[in-house]
Amino acid sequence: MKRRSLLLAAPALLLPGRVAAQPLPADPFPLGVASGWPRADGISLWTRLMGTGPAELGGGPRTVRWILAEDDRLTRPIAGGSVVADPAFAHSVHVDVRGLSAGRPYWYRFDVEGRTSPVGRTRTAAAAGDSVRRVRLAFASCQQYEQGYYTAHRHLAAEELDAVLFVGDYIYEKSWGRDLVRRHEGGRTVSLADYRARYATYKSDPDLRAAHAAHPWIVTWDDHEVDDDYTDNFSPQERDPARFMAQRAAAYQAFFEHMPLPASLAPQGPALRLHSRHRFGNLVELHMLDDRQYRSPHACRESWGPGKTLGPACTERLDPRRTMLGTAQEAWLTEGLARASARWTAIGQQTLMAPLDRDSGKGEGATFWADGWDGYPAARQRLLGAVAASPVRDTLVLGGDVHSWWAADLAADPGRAGAPIVATEFVGTSISSQGPSNNRVQALLAAGRNPHLRYGHGGAHGYSTVAFERDRATVEFKSVSNVKKSEASVATLKSFAVERGRPGVQSA
Ligand SMILES: [Fe+2]
Structure with missing residues (x-):
């Protein structure tokens, strides 16, 4: 269990393209992007790579990079990295971002081998001690x-x-x-x-x-x-x-x-x-x-x-x-x-x-x-x-x-x-x-x-x-x-x- 989640979140050890022989479709992100579990200091990001049409991607693991920024054009990135999209988990990606500021919006995007996902917007939660007017x-x-x-x-x-x-x-x-x-x-x-x-x-x-x-x-x-x-x-x-x-x-x-x-x-x-x-x-x-x-x-x-x-x-x-x-x-x-x-x-x-x-x-x-x-x-x-x-x-x-x-x-x-x-x-x-x-x-x-x-x-x-x-x-x-x-x-x-x-x- 521990090892499995580490694998999902760990920095990529594989060079892109070396193991995965299967070609990527023009849009490997047809299921979009998502975020969840807002915390005062972080957020969880999600996407899944797909093959052509509705097919599973197949092939080996892929390296997916992610970026999170303070603006919707991603010109002020403040976090990023890469993760392995593992075929054992349908090439899905779960990234737990930490070290963020509380109660503010962020924007994020994934890319794999030069193909980019849509940009998602998300929001951290206000910190427990923060006085908030409205939720x-x-x-x-x-x-x-x-x-x-x-x-x-x-x-x-x-x-x-x-x-x-x-x-x-x-x-x-x-x-x-x-x-x-x-x-x-x-x-x-x-x-x-x-x-x-x-x-x-x-x-x-x-x-x-x-x-x-x-x-x-x-x-x-x-x-x-x-x-x-x-x-x-x-x-x-x-x-x-x-x-x-x-x-x-x-x-x-x-x-x-x-x-x-x-x-x-x-x-x-x-x-x-x-x-x-x-x-x-x-x-x-x-x-x-x-x-x-x-x-x-x-x-x-x-x-x-x-x-x-x-x-x-x-x-x-x-x-x-x-x-x-x-x-x-x-x-x-x-x-x-x-x-x-x-x-x-x-x-x-x-x-x-x-x-x-x-x-x-x-x-x-x-x-x-x-x-x-x-x-x-x-x-x-x-x-x-x-x-x-x-x-x-x-x-x-x-x-x-x-x-x-x-x-x-x-x-x-x-x-x-x-x-x-x-x-x-x-x-x-x-x-x-x-x-x-x-x-x-x-x-x-x-x-x-x-x-x-x-x-x-x-x-x-x-x-x-x-x-x-x-x-x-x-x-x-x-x-x-x-x-x-x-x-x-x-x-x-x-x-x-x-x-x-x-x-x-x-x-x-
Ligand atoms: Fe129902």
């Missing part, structure tokens, strides 16, 4: 390539942001959906080659590349980066655990190869420690969670109702031993919340945390979706207990997954009527993946069983932003006019405020 983040998720265009990313690229949080379903492992506007190559992804090709297809979209080239990203994953509805070592599509773990290892490696992760996060077989903490001056501390890799199996799988739901008969759902984050990550989060010291806490995670009773009113009783936090209520209560116990009183939970927009008041004990609100939740809709109609969402709200859900909106696509300031946070839901058209405008559908010291959703 602005975007959050987005769920970009099924076939179901729509990525115009949301085009507009997101033009935003002024400190970072983009991507909270899962960056790729989809299979073809599905209505009114497809373009198609995946190949079937369901299983092998490393399948996953690599799928990421290359997604990153062939210029709007997605633009969003990466404009902002540093902090990412987590959900199920579709591996397999639909998987939990830990179990997949409903591949029930042999050994075979599934080989698939998971391939998927995790391809994820690493295509995301701007620090080199130190290279996977070890089917394990990749993705949960991470990020500080933005004195204003925001972000805890980014991974609720897939370590979670307990779904409750009562064999007796799910329509829409993967569980009724009152499933008592397994309530078992306190059930976990969403796994023991180690849960302890890491609890400890991090206990010593939190920024003005605001942000928790980035995959899905809707607030309870959503889907009872249709036909007498089946309280009904919950098995794959979300509602399938793991004891784990949710422990998490919210840690939020309530934190010295930081103002927490925003940011999520995705449900392909619709939601805003919710989160109580410390969501199962108890009148329990105090301890956090405020905003869930972003999908970039492109199809979701419930707005009629369906409004029916769920109108049923009256979910009063803590203060807003919902279905049938729309886009991204969301949150601006943290000293005394308030402002959230905006930004909707594209038509996801099925490659040219679409964006408009703010709804704005919310959270006042410091008063958790809960307010209209802005």
Whole structure:
């Protein structure tokens, strides 16, 4: 593991062209450039060399040079070097730059044997002790390539942001959906080659590349980066655990190869420690969670109702031993919340945390979706207990997954009527993946069983932003006019405020 990451980040020992006989195409950077994991003193840079067309490059290692500068024309370079793009990692490159100044933009570029990549812009985070007036983040998720265009990313690229949080379903492992506007190559992804090709297809979209080239990203994953509805070592599509773990290892490696992760996060077989903490001056501390890799199996799988739901008969759902984050990550989060010291806490995670009773009113009783936090209520209560116990009183939970927009008041004990609100939740809709109609969402709200859900909106696509300031946070839901058209405008559908010291959703 150590040696592997050293190899990725080490200065090149091979002369270009000596080992690699394969000719480079005119543009070996068709997947673009990206940056991520902004720190006060550094940033992680990413690219991947490709062969002609969508093919892998093949051949041996290549030496890639990088440069990072204080201006967009790269006339004031302040860091640079070379790294080996190793075929064992699909000729991807992960560079961890250190020694930078806090809270300022930088521009970067790669070159290989005289061919240059596009220029990317990035930004370091403000130092923990720095007094910051405003931190602005975007959050987005769920970009099924076939179901729509990525115009949301085009507009997101033009935003002024400190970072983009991507909270899962960056790729989809299979073809599905209505009114497809373009198609995946190949079937369901299983092998490393399948996953690599799928990421290359997604990153062939210029709007997605633009969003990466404009902002540093902090990412987590959900199920579709591996397999639909998987939990830990179990997949409903591949029930042999050994075979599934080989698939998971391939998927995790391809994820690493295509995301701007620090080199130190290279996977070890089917394990990749993705949960991470990020500080933005004195204003925001972000805890980014991974609720897939370590979670307990779904409750009562064999007796799910329509829409993967569980009724009152499933008592397994309530078992306190059930976990969403796994023991180690849960302890890491609890400890991090206990010593939190920024003005605001942000928790980035995959899905809707607030309870959503889907009872249709036909007498089946309280009904919950098995794959979300509602399938793991004891784990949710422990998490919210840690939020309530934190010295930081103002927490925003940011999520995705449900392909619709939601805003919710989160109580410390969501199962108890009148329990105090301890956090405020905003869930972003999908970039492109199809979701419930707005009629369906409004029916769920109108049923009256979910009063803590203060807003919902279905049938729309886009991204969301949150601006943290000293005394308030402002959230905006930004909707594209038509996801099925490659040219679409964006408009703010709804704005919310959270006042410091008063958790809960307010209209802005
Ligand atoms: Fe999704």
